[in-house]
Amino acid sequence: MLKTFLSLWEHAFWSDTLLIDALRTDEKRAAKAMEEYAHVIGVEEVWLSRLEGRAPRAAVWPSLEFAELERLLRESQAGWKAYLARLQASDLESTVSYRNSAGLEFTNAVGEILLQVVLHGHYHRGKVNLLLQQAGLSPAPVDYIAFVRGAPAATRATSAD
Secondary structure (H helix, E strand, O other): OHHHHHHHHHHHHHHHHHHHHHHHOOOOOOHHHHHHHHHHHHHHHHHHHHHHOOOOOOOOOOOOOHHHHHHHHHHHHHHHHHHHHHOOHHHHHOEEEEEOOOOOEEEEEHHHHHHHHHHHHHHHHHHHHHHHHHOOOOOOOOOHHHHHHOOOOOOOOOOOO
């Protein structure tokens, strides 16, 4: 299971590279997409802080300029990569108690948290792509199969009618 989690996280890191490049093409037109994407990175930072037992360095819905978003992305990825590098299969069953953004207390297994964060991020990355498309910008093809193949995903522009 650990190998699967690590692959999903590597896919998330790869997807982030494509998305940040797509957002960079026109920061003004991509404003709504950037707001949605900032949520992805903000949530990842909050969950990492819970796993590490420290105060979060970002809000769940941070309001960020593009340069700040890029900085938070770099910091978040570095933190997650360091955390995942230390992770052992036995850690997936250990539990973490935390207070959510509504102030409610919960306890979950590390494996449940890792799956929540990566799935939540992919859900919102899909919304970011929709918002990019609605703004007249090109979405970032971030399909998992493209990641594992090492080949770009098919897009409307490359698919036969």
